[in-house]
Amino acid sequence: MARCYSARMAKRYPVPRILLLSDARNDATLERALGRLPRGSGLVFRHYHLAPAARRVRFGALRRLCRRHGHSILLSGAAVEARAWRADGAYAAPARLGRRTSGLRLATAHDLAELRRAARAGADAVLLSPAFATRSHPGARVLGPVRFHLLAALSGVPVIALGGMNRRRAGRLRSHGWAAIDGLS
Template sequence: MRFHSCPRYSAGMALIQSFPQLWLLSDARNDAVLEAALARLPRGSGFIYRHYHLPPVERLARFARLARLARARGHTVVLADSALTAREWGADGIYGAPRALCPRRDDLLRLATVHSLAEMAAARRMGADAVLLSPVFATRTHPGAGFLGPLRWRLLAGKAGAMPVIALGGMNARTARRLNWPHWAAIDGLSAL
């Protein structure tokens, strides 16, 4: 598949005063504890709202409620959807595959989900502001699937250039210390009470 290049902007990064170190991702399995998890995150963290399991009207209503709570704590709110929907819903940015990040006609933060060298290159061409590189470790999201491990993960992260790289997949406070990386994201690892 051939990707077209998208101009690289730092406008999305201007939306936030400093790039969040921690990113909480929403999922059907952590939905019941999201309010508490958002309250526990350090001020100025990031929140990626996915909730693919909900029908559109319910998904929007849940987003609105969680976005209010997140913003009250100074969190950056990113939506796993199109730029058009993110603007309509009032999100700070979008999250998705590199090819979904273009065209850039706004100042939304763009976070690309990346699993390989080819996807990392595509994210750079598409003008991603940052990438979530996964899976670092074994994860409940994809039980039994392969994972990169710290060494291969760091080698791939080194190909990101100036883009911040967020570690994802099996991440929690313990694995974050093991990886020794400043930016990480989790579903379960930041949701446990």
Template sequence: MGRLYSGSVTRANPLPRLWLISDQRNDAALERALTRLPRGSGFVYRHYHLPDPERLRRFLALRRVARARGHVVILADSALTAREWGADGIYGAPRSLYPRRAGLIHLATAHDMAELGLAARLGADAALLSPVFPTRTHPGGAVLGPVRFRLLARQSRMPVIALGGMTAGRARAISWPRWAAIDGLS
């Protein structure tokens, strides 16, 4: 199957609304989760815990499943690695995405207005703003909460994807169209 995205997010290549994020703890459920996502969803592959050769093998296996469902596949790594591995884009802190690479989707992580602004200035296509709710990733950590999340997201100059303790019910409760999850989708 060819690439779903031949470039950045555009009207012809819209940003998916739903995103599954990989993690060591959801690894065993990823194939099933990818097949259950609506066609054309997004998948962010992180798997920082694996050594490089094993990380590549796992990425290729999951990319095959994701592409069969028409999902966008984003790699948490460099633009060079994303191109070598056949990903549609890259994910990371705003500065790690710069300089902007044509033909790749750039998804930035953000936790406050300063990071949202930096991501926009550096040309990110969207930002994953987190954590909206308490998460297993950062137990006991500070959260934005729904009100602060919406205030920040509405001021952003780029699309914002809600992350952190998200589930379908919580996405409906905060009335936010784009969201991502680790546990909430796997």
């Protein structure tokens, strides 16, 4: 299941260790949050609440800000759409990533079957969730630290923790990195 990465690919499209996910809840604080993130972090632009034209405009503004702060920006959607928007990559379920493109490809996963699909799809990393309880999905079954570690150990690609994450919880998990909406906003 493991993938080989060329040194050139890893240098051009490194997998960020910290990812901020955007949505309607944190839109007003994104500029400040991006300014506080360490260089080399990333933004996963979702903004599903916006109409298509407004979503594209907001993406452009945030892409310029990400460039200024040394962050990558990924579009939630198919890799072909991410390339058209001049994103650094795509964030999607493994089936939506599409064939290999020049950008970073982050997949979503919630269980072992989805981890395996992500590896087969050629994902560069996977966001495994929900690690902990989250406001985004109240009452959803969480992985917890033990199950998270078991699944991450079986992954053929780097794992990024998502779901109820903050700096303290990230320190408890052994993973490539962590991602959050509220925990970084």
